[in-house]
Amino acid sequence: MPRAVEIWPFRPTVRYTRQLAEALRAETVGGVVMLLATVAALVWANVSADSYEALRTVRFGPGSLHLDLELYRWVQNGLLTVFFFVAGIEVKEEFVHGELSNLRKAALPILAAIAGMIVPALIYLAVSAGAPGASRGWAIPMATDIAFALAVLAVTASAMPAALRAFLLTSAVVDDLGAITVIAVFFTRHLNLLALLAGVALIVLYGVLQARRVRGLWIYLPLALLSWYSIEISGVHATVAGVALGLMTRVHSGPGEESSPAERADHYIRPFSAGFAVPVFAFMSAGVVFSAESLGTMVTDRVVLGVIAGLIVGKFLGVFGGAWLAVRLGLAKLSEELHWRDMAAVSILAGIGFTVSLLIGNLAYGDDPGRANAVTTGVLAASLTASVLAALLLRVRVRNHLNAQDDV
Template identity: 75%
Template sequence: MRRAAEVWPLRPTVRYARTLAEALRAETIGGIIMLVATVAALIWANVSTESYEALRQAKFGPESLHLNLELVQWAQNGLLTIFFFVAGLEVKEEFVHGELANLRKAALPIIAAVCGMVVPALIYLAISAGAEGASRGWAIPTATDIAFALAVLAVTASAMPAALRAFLLTCAVVDDLGAIAIIAIFYTDRLNVPMLLAGVTLIAVYGVLQHRKVTSLWIYLPLAVAAWYFVEVSGVHATVAGVALGLLTRVTTTDQEDSSPAELADHYIRPISAGFVVPVFAFLSAGVSLGGGTLNAIFTDRVVLGVMVGLVIGKFLGVFGGAWLSVRLGLARLSEELHWRDMAAVSLLCGIGFTVSLLIGNLAFSQDPVRAQTVTAGILAASLVASILAAVLLHVRVRSRRDALEDV
């Protein structure tokens, strides 16, 4: 006899509820800071393109260690590793203490997130078919920017049930895990096997030390930096090291500990990631000159159109359709405090593809700066459209809920 479908979301543990609240707070503030950084980048890039590009392309770092990188590369390969380390911590916390601790019970957000990656990619491929080099960009519209999405949700609909925020965060966690897998598998053009093996070995040592409950920061910090270095020079994107280290960080406590290593790392590093790392990356990546050629490409370049439609429409169809499908198949039941109109609004929010979409766009078209710039403009435009549509629908839902309560 088939077991009854689980109502989603499940009642969170006190520990996970606290972690969720802290994550939402940090990411919301980070989203606002990132928005300011993005606007500043756009203004600078359009007032003085030459000086903005000179800043992005300024090189520093030891050439002997193959680390003489442009500033924008340091942001993509260095700073974003910290962002993905926090993402790895989120994934680990979700799998041990959160909504993903029981995969059957977490069917709704998992299926929604997976469909929210597959559908945009298919839409992108359909629209961009035949365009030169288009196949490199299929993964761009698969990502959701959790900081921006949570910021829009907090500003426009703070009165919505906490379950809606939990669904959005859980979807984003699965999305992040999928995105880093895509980057590792599909965007590694060269591979230095000895260097990669050295990096994997150091990451494994980190995991063993975590398992043995070693707590010294002065062991882990140089170990993590060394692991990052070897993965970086191996040709695999260094953010993979960040996720791997996050996933291996211990989320359980001993009798002598008040907080787990993952909780402590999240407490100290998340504010740095949300308040500095991601805004700096946004500032160095989002500055595009909005001249006639760029604006024209938004409406004529099938690659850019594929990215935009994939984010705004594909994400909505994928996330909402995946959630509906999981309920329809009896894999999950939606909580009574949520309505399908709420799910529609948050599905639109998932179309805000900023941080990871920009990263994948830069990786996909690194050899074509003009295409990379127009794709960046398309990501910004799509994220803006998704934000506005979601904000409007969320505002309507808040008013509807308020009116319903007044009528009772």
């Protein structure tokens, strides 16, 4: 057995520490706003389902450009692209300045995140085996909603070591990258190759201009919109354009620049993403009608049970097992500030799927409203359960940490 070396957490730069703190604050606020939007959607849908559905399905946009879309599609394919643009910037920052800049240092969150995607999918497939259309939803329990997860962590366990929050944020970045890859590869129904090539060319041009330090919003905004439009009509999900543009955004400051384009974009766009784009998506996606029939479907439909088991059981086993494997193989050593019980709590917290799980659920079962609503109910139930379980365990761990500090 190779000797374990301490590679997590490592000492972050001042720049990365500042960015981490800003991200935690913004996502925490966003999580609260998203929760309020979810509650509002559930209340409206159960008070007046017809008016809620009428709002979701109102159509507008230029038909000649193939953009005569329903409102929920504008939100899903348009507003959510902003969220994935911010996610792309986060991934780029992590690879250049953060934990992912050194693969050995990143072993713990990377292995935890990868296992946290594979194991839930396998558990989903095992539980849902034989159910009609089950294979379409295997990716639903793979994702972690970082906004909700960080909100729960901040509210219940602000006194926990920063290493735990950093682990959650970093593993979620890898999780986001995996989710957008799955969406791009497995949820492309048809492909307009010419439009796709045009979108790729525009995104590459955006990257070239960034590398050459060309400045000017008047250049990049039209490029971003044209890139989004090309990917949207190509058949590939439009959110892929968001994460690609985020990855192409420069993260190094140039001569005469106080901050990099990525920092400036994150500073201005993240509040819009966390405070408006994602909550509006939650509002448009979470409005399921609760009835005896729908609740009965939730406990009898093996697809829904697979989603719930994948998020609650699979995420815990995957994230915790991946972290344990990284340490067991000598790739990482758990910080002296942390205990495996801390990792268990944050692994349960990873079972909060929500945003990306709802998106994948809509993509998988959008043509089957009954199944889509049941899956949405399952995602909400699993996310709520994971939140409560993690909050209870985190409160216990906070008391233990505080008692240990008092003893010292």
